[in-house]
Amino acid sequence: MKKGYFITFEGGEACGKSTQIKMLREYLSKRDNSDDFLFVREPGGTPLAEEIRKLLLNYEVDKPLPMTELLLFCASRVENVYKQILPALNNGKIVIADRFYDSTIAYQGNARGIMSSKDILSLTKKIIGGLTPNLTFYLKISPEEAFKRKSKMDEGMDRIEKEGLLFHQKVKEGYDFISNLEKDRFYILDATKSPQEIFDEIINVLKVKIPEYFTEEKSLDEKNF
Ligand SMILES: Nc1ncnc2c1ncn2[C@@H]1O[C@H](COP(=O)(O)OP(=O)(O)O)[C@@H](O)[C@H]1O
Ligand SMILES: [Mg+2]
Secondary structure (H helix, E strand, O other), X not given: OOOOEEEEEEOOOOOOHHHHHHHHHHHHHOEOOHHHEEEEEOOOOOHHHHHHHHHHHOOOOOOOOHHHHHHXXXXXXXXXXXXXXXXXXXXXXXXXXXXXXXXXHHHHHHHOOOOOHHHHHHHHHHHOOOOOXXXXXXXXXXXXXXXXXXXXXXXXXXXXXXXXXXXXXXXXXXXXXXXXXXXXXXXXEEOOOOHHXXXXXXXXXXXXXXXXXXXXXXXXXXXXX
């Protein structure tokens, strides 16, 4: 039986995670073995975790304290890991997550400074039983470049604000910390390349890391052309 394999996508806002995940989902959906792959999102993923997501995103009504925010992210992750991710991995599936605990280290740890990155790492590992991704694609981009992309997306944001840029810098430092500490699982991608170039690199890496999921069956594209 195939072993499960856990892949995460990480990087600051606007580095291109959703873009790559969408391309991957489309590519895999055309394959005969598309059922081998499960896409999950954070926060969220189960009915209860989706409710927690709503609480986290509904900041305007009653903005959570930073520590509450951290614990809500953790609560959502516990639900998602034990009810969805681990059962899928135990069934031999490839689980692909848009963000995981590296985001908590970068955002709630390094950027917001709620706890040290080291403490967040040990907390998060405790609550999810030590589950660690097998492979993490880190879309690396300079804080300036990411901030420019984000400014373009946010209507009404017409100048670069200093806190915004500083925040992006801290997020990047958080990612640099964890990607150095757990080097073996990280594959760093240059997020300034074109979406297609990045995607081609991702597929090449997957074919090396999980060849058993890419043999025999071919995508419809490969069959037709
Ligand atoms: N490789 C790329 N080069 C230039 N722009 C990109 C690239 N990848 C994504 N974008 C654009 O950057 C913005 C953020 O992309 P998105 O995939 O939503 O990022 P994330 O999910 O990491 O926040 C979008 O407008 C998207 O079209
Ligand atoms: Mg996204």
